Amino acid sequence: MKLEELAGKCGQWLKGSGPESDIVISTRIRLARNLADFPFVRRASDDEKVQIVKMLRGRIAKLPQWEQTAFWDVEELEELDRQFLVERQLMSRELADSDGDRAVVIDPQERFSLMINEEDHLRIQVICSGLDLESAWEQINALDDALESKLSYAFHEQFGYLTACPTNVGTGLRVSVMLHLPALVITREIEKVFRSLQKINVAVRGLYGEGSQFMGDFYQISNQVTLGRSEQELMDTVREVVPRIVEYERRARFFLLKESEQDLHDEVSRAFGILCTAKKISSEETLHYLSKVRMGVNLGLIRSVDILTINKLFVHTQPAHIQKLRGKHLSVADRNIERASYLQSHLTPKRDSEEG
Amino acid sequence: MKCQHCERPATFHITELTEPTGPHIVHLCEEHARIYLSQGSEPPAPNTLAGILAKQLQLDQTAEQLAKQDKKTCPVCGITFAEFRKVGRLGCAYDYECFKEELEQLLVNVHGSRHHQGKRPSRHVAPPDRQQELIQLRRQMQEAISREEYERAGEIRDRIRQLEEDQEQAD
Numbered sequence: 001m002k003l004e005e006l007a008g009k010c011g012q013w014l015k016g017s018g019p020e021s022d023i024v025i026s027t028r029i030r031l032a033r034n035l036a037d038f039p040f041v042r043r044a045s046d047d048e049k050v051q052i053v054k055m056l057r058g059r060i061a062k063l064p065q066w067e068q069t070a071f072w073d074v075e076e077l078e079e080l081d082r083q084f085l086v087e088r089q090l091m092s093r094e095l096a097d098s099d100g101d102r103a104v105v106i107d108p109q110e111r112f113s114l115m116i117n118e119e120d121h122l123r124i125q126v127i128c129s130g131l132d133l134e135s136a137w138e139q140i141n142a143l144d145d146a147l148e149s150k151l152s153y154a155f156h157e158q159f160g161y162l163t164a165c166p167t168n169v170g171t172g173l174r175v176s177v178m179l180h181l182p183a184l185v186i187t188r189e190i191e192k193v194f195r196s197l198q199k200i201n202v203a204v205r206g207l208y209g210e211g212s213q214f215m216g217d218f219y220q221i222s223n224q225v226t227l228g229r230s231e232q233e234l235m236d237t238v239r240e241v242v243p244r245i246v247e248y249e250r251r252a253r254f255f256l257l258k259e260s261e262q263d264l265h266d267e268v269s270r271a272f273g274i275l276c277t278a279k280k281i282s283s284e285e286t287l288h289y290l291s292k293v294r295m296g297v298n299l300g301l302i303r304s305v306d307i308l309t310i311n312k313l314f315v316h317t318q319p320a321h322i323q324k325l326r327g328k329h330l331s332v333a334d335r336n337i338e339r340a341s342y343l344q345s346h347l348t349p350k351r352d353s354e355e356g
Numbered sequence: 357m358k359c360q361h362c363e364r365p366a367t368f369h370i371t372e373l374t375e376p377t378g379p380h381i382v383h384l385c386e387e388h389a390r391i392y393l394s395q396g397s398e399p400p401a402p403n404t405l406a407g408i409l410a411k412q413l414q415l416d417q418t419a420e421q422l423a424k425q426d427k428k429t430c431p432v433c434g435i436t437f438a439e440f441r442k443v444g445r446l447g448c449a450y451d452y453e454c455f456k457e458e459l460e461q462l463l464v465n466v467h468g469s470r471h472h473q474g475k476r477p478s479r480h481v482a483p484p485d486r487q488q489e490l491i492q493l494r495r496q497m498q499e500a501i502s503r504e505e506y507e508r509a510g511e512i513r514d515r516i517r518q519l520e521e522d523q524e525q526a527d
Binding site: 034036037038039040042043045047048119141144145148149152153154155156158159160161162164165166167169170171173187188189192225226227228229230231232233234259 | 367368370389390405432433434435443444445446447448449452453459462463466467468469470471472473474475476477478479487490491494495498523
């Protein structure tokens with residue numbers, strides 16, 4: 001599989017088909033695992049990192065679930081391709097930026113991926129559409145079992161799965177649910193909602209993980225601790241809190257519709273208008289307006305475009321994506337022009353000769 | 357309805373669910389709502405690993421004890437406790453044994469627990485000494501190479517191969 005092929009498509013998780021997917025974009029679970037017979041990545045020599053990748057690649061090849069997967073040596077990828085995979089949520093910024101032999105293995109439907117030699121030897125990830133912890137856990141648990149049958153994990157009777165950073169030890173589990181909360185942002189209730197969450201052991205992050213900005217009104221809710229509670233218990237904290245936030249967002253949307261439907265309709269329509277007609281537009285501006293349009297579509301205020309198109313555009317208008325889709329490196333100014341034309345071709349009724 | 361703080365109409369009706377006395381509703385205009393909501397919204401002190409460790413160490417130990425603890429070195433990967441404190445990442449699985457005492461306290465502070473619950477590998481976990489031997493031997497081989505003791509490095513390499521082969525057969 002080539003990255004260019006991936007660029008035109010969209011991952012299963014973006015299809016907007018899962019439960020509560022008007023507000024919950026995706027449910028992601030990752031497991032951190034280490035091999036028992038190698039030092040952790042930071043302490044491993046260049047030679048050991050090469051051995052780790054080689055060995056893991058060989059063992060994975062024998063597993064049925066991994067037959068269709070694509071393997072990428074991150075060191076060999078150029079910066080644009082690395083950025084592309086980060087935007088795609090298939091690899092972390094840390095893996096892209098670190099050094100030494102490291103790799104990413106990707107399911108073509110983008111349901112799961114594996115990072116090798118990130119902070120830990122293995123980081124397994126599963127992403128599902130909407131709020132679907134059960135299915136995400138079922139899948140990742142099976143992937144983990146299969147890997148474990150070929151590998152000897154670093155495991156400690158008392159501390160559980162051992163990780164390079166003690167904040168991940170035990171289950172090595174991180175559940176992240178990505179939410180789209182534009183109405184809570186507009187009504188300025190978002191901070192209050194999150195302040196109340198700090199008491200219940202969940203963390204809030206932006207679109208691209210730790211330290212990232214809350215772009216496009218996307219927020220990720222995840223478990224804070226990994227040790228001392230079972231995977232099910234950790235997922236329960238997230239499972240309990242997310243429906244409450246979803247409910248707050250629904251109420252805020254309803255409130256906006258009831259109190260000021262015309263203002264809201266005006267705002268989302270203007271956002272739509274800008275995206276349809278702008279001749280150059282930055283990715284930040286795009287996220288900002290797409291967020292409003294997304295809510296407009298969900299509330300039935302905008303009917304000429306479907307939610308799948310909007311979901312896709314959030315990813316496809318990112319800087320590296322625009323360049324991969326156009327098949328060339330572009331300067332910031334050129335990207336802004338290409339992005340505007342890309343948006344236009346996807347948001348306005350198609351004419352015959354126009355690209356898809 | 358008027359804002360509780362001024363004459364303007366109240367457009368925000370905020371229900372506080374976290375009050376110990378039960379739900380509590382406030383009615384505010386946009387400006388006062390903004391002030392109300394931004395109160396106490398400063399993020400809590402960062403819960404970084406280094407921060408937690410620093411606090412934990414200050415509380416329990418004298419400078420002398422700290423210096424001694426910092427020098428503690430893992431016999432398998434060679435990392436010192438000071439290095440771990442600096443970067444917040446451990447060097448190998450054996451560090452959890454080597455720095456057990458210090459880590460247990462840290463884990464309690466971070467996770468509120470020191471015992472794993474939940475999933476465990478279904479197959480037999482290789483005995484720790486076997487796993488560590490490989491890590492240790494690889495390090496010794498590197499050291500021998502850097503000292504240009506090629507004969508010794510060769511011997512170690514043979515031993516590593518032997519162990520790796522044994523393991524693959526066990527798989």
